[in-house]
Amino acid sequence: MIDTDDTAFRLPLRKLGEAKAMFAAVAPHRSLARAPFDTRNLATGVCIAFVLWALLLAAQPLLIHQWTQYIGFWLKALGLPAGTIVGASQAEPLHQLLAPLKSAIPSPEMLFGALAFGGAAWFAAGRLEGRLLPIKYLLRSLCVILLLSILVLLVWPESFAYSLEQHAGDLMTNGYRCLLVFPFMLGVGYHLFDERLVVKLLYSLAIETYFIVMIPHKIILHIVALHFGTRLSMPLLYVCLGSAFDVLVFVALYAWALSNLPPQHHSM
Known part of the structure; x- marks a missing residue:
């Protein structure tokens, strides 16, 4: 049997007891702590999410039009061929714009x-x-x-008949869908914490605005890479810089918003 009275065992046990006593009052890391829940905050978050969702839904035609026009501007600036969008009510203006561009097999x-x-x-x-x-x-x-x-x-x-314009169109569609989903993710997450309503609105708008600006630039990057490259890079681009990338960026921005909460929230 092991003699527990031996000094070699008693000293580490004593040190362990001292360490426990020293850090007993330290709160667990916030990733291990329970998230606060307040019915009022939840209701406020859901309301904000629905308002942002409704605004984005109403702005869809304008947003898609502006994205398409911006992509067309950069195609001309980069010296790439661009098609002509016929009619203001076309269902797929991006496909018309990108029709002259090809991605080689x-x-x-x-x-x-x-x-x-x-x-x-x-x-x-x-x-x-x-x-x-x-x-x-x-x-x-x-x-x-x-x-x-x-x-x-x-x-x-x-x-592998997936064309460049189909690829870009799916990126735009999925990016817009992410814009519609992100407000609800913020509503049932970030908005549960006690924070001023104005601050919650500002962070929500900042995150949504970031994606509104980022999505067309990401599409332009895909277009240039596929036009000068081949279709072989299409799956890698879609996995690395597609919807999964949008979600990862959202997680980073969500963490940024949480990190700027008042100090009392960080020790919960």
């Missing part, structure tokens, strides 16, 4: 080169350990997407 040589690059990246990622382990999983996930894209283009190229 990669040649077999390019596909095998990309295959070699993807394989090298896979094995290089395997050398990442310790703190770099999350990067390893991220890189290998991207390698899987790249390798699957190459396989599809080699075996079944006609299934």
Whole structure:
């Protein structure tokens, strides 16, 4: 049996007891604490969310029009061909604008080169350990997407009929849908905390405004990359800079809003 009276055991136990006593009054990290719940805050948050949702819904035609016009401006500024939007009531003006742009199908040589690059990246990622382990999983996930894209283009190229204008149109549609969802995510999260109504409105408007500005720039980036590149990059672009990217940016902005709450909330 182990003699618990031995000094080698009693000293660490005493130190552990002292440490517990020293930090007993320290509140747990806010990520482990219970979120506050107040019916009034919840009702206020839901009301704000519905107001923003209604405004965005009413502004949809104007917003889509302005995004399309802005994309057209940058196409001309970059010297890229742009189509003419016929009529103000066209259902798909972005498709008309991007009709002259094409994204080439990669040649077999390019596909095998990309295959070699993807394989090298896979094995290089395997050398990442310790703190770099999350990067390893991220890189290998991207390698899987790249390798699957190459396989599809080699075996079944006609299934890759997704055009550049369809890709850009889906980005715009999904971006607008995210704009409609984010107010409700703020309403049942950030707005539950005690904060002045004006501040809640300002942060909500700031986050929504950021996405209103960011979405057309993201679409322009996709258009340029696909026009000068090939369709092989389309799945990677969609995964890395598509709706998932919008959600990650929203999480970062949500954390920014929470970090600016009054100090008493951080120790809850």
